Amino acid sequence: MGKIYMKYRELIKREMEKYDDKTIFIGYNTKYAHKGYGTLSDIPKSRIIETPCAENLMMGLAIGMAMEGFKPVVFFERHDFMLNALDQIVNHLDKHFNYPVAIRGIIGSRLPINPGIQHTQNFTKAFKEMIKFPIFIIKRKEDIEMAYRKAKKLKTPYMIIEHRSMYDA
Numbered sequence: 519m520g521k522i523y524m525k526y527r528e529l530i531k532r533e534m535e536k537y538d539d540k541t542i543f544i545g546y547n548t549k550y551a552h553k554g555y556g557t558l559s560d561i562p563k564s565r566i567i568e569t570p571c572a573e574n575l576m577m578g579l580a581i582g583m584a585m586e587g588f589k590p591v592v593f594f595e596r597h598d599f600m601l602n603a604l605d606q607i608v609n610h611l612d613k614h615f616n617y618p619v620a621i622r623g624i625i626g627s628r629l630p631i632n633p634g635i636q637h638t639q640n641f642t643k644a645f646k647e648m649i650k651f652p653i654f655i656i657k658r659k660e661d662i663e664m665a666y667r668k669a670k671k672l673k674t675p676y677m678i679i680e681h682r683s684m685y686d687a
Contacts, residue, residue, distance in 0.1 A: 526659040527685040531557045533666040537591065542567060542583055544576050545593030554593045555624070555685055573599050577606030577619075584617030591620040596682075597641045598626070604648070611675050612649040619675045627682035642679050651675040659687060 524532070534543070534557050542565055543558055549568035553559045558566060569576050573594065580590035594600045600607070600623050611619055623645075626638040646653055651674050654665040669676045 524659070525685070526656075526662070526681075526687050527556055529659050529662040530656075530680065530685075531559065533662060534558055534591075535560060536666070537589065537670070539565070540587065541565065541589040541591060543591050543593060544580055544583075545569060545595070546571055546576075547595055548593050554622075555595070555682065558593070571599075573602035574606055577603040577611065577621075580619045581606065581611055581615050581617060584619050585615070589618055589620070591622060593622045593624075595624050596626040596637050597623050597679075598636055598639050600641065600645075607645075608648045612651055616674055618673055620669065621675070621677040622680060623677055624680045624682050627685075629683060645677060649677070651677070653677045653679060655679045657681065657684075659684065 543554070543561060544567045545554065546569050548554050548558055549563055549566040567579070569579070576592050580592045583590045594603070607621070625640045626633065628638050632638070642653065642655060652669065652672065654669055654676065656662050656665050656678060665678060669678060
């Protein structure tokens with residue numbers, strides 16, 4: 519299937535599959551349930567760490583694994599949940615540890631059922647104010663491959679902002 523006909527979700531899934539064997543995916547609903555909204559469905563379970571809803575722990579685990587040579591990708595299914603990990607993101611990853619930790623932050627969708635403001639907020643502007651490492655915002659499916667290609671070349675942390683409302687576009 520050519521890239522032009524692939525959906526936003528499929529293009530992100532393709533990018534997840536391009537990460538090498540040193541990459542470990544961390545988060546909840548990553549190994550089971552919706553598997554990162556389907557973007558991790560073909561990643562071997564041995565490379566996925568399913569966590570409880572403990573966002574600060576997820577980021578601390580990712581930093582520790584990066585210190586040991588792994589390339590962690592932390593999946594936050596909604597921006598709102600990232601607020602619980604701000605201590606690790608802002609005070610540790612950004613200020614003290616310059617390891618290649620990837621953060622996938624999803625802006626929640628109001629469709630098909632609006633889950634309310636607490637699951638659909640966009641904190642991108644605030645993140646840009648608080649951290650100095652790169653933030654890539656994927657607004658269109660045409661931006662996915664380029665954003666991930668640039669991000670994966672970095673030897674520093676980075677954040678990729680995805681839009682859940684675009685996953686089926």
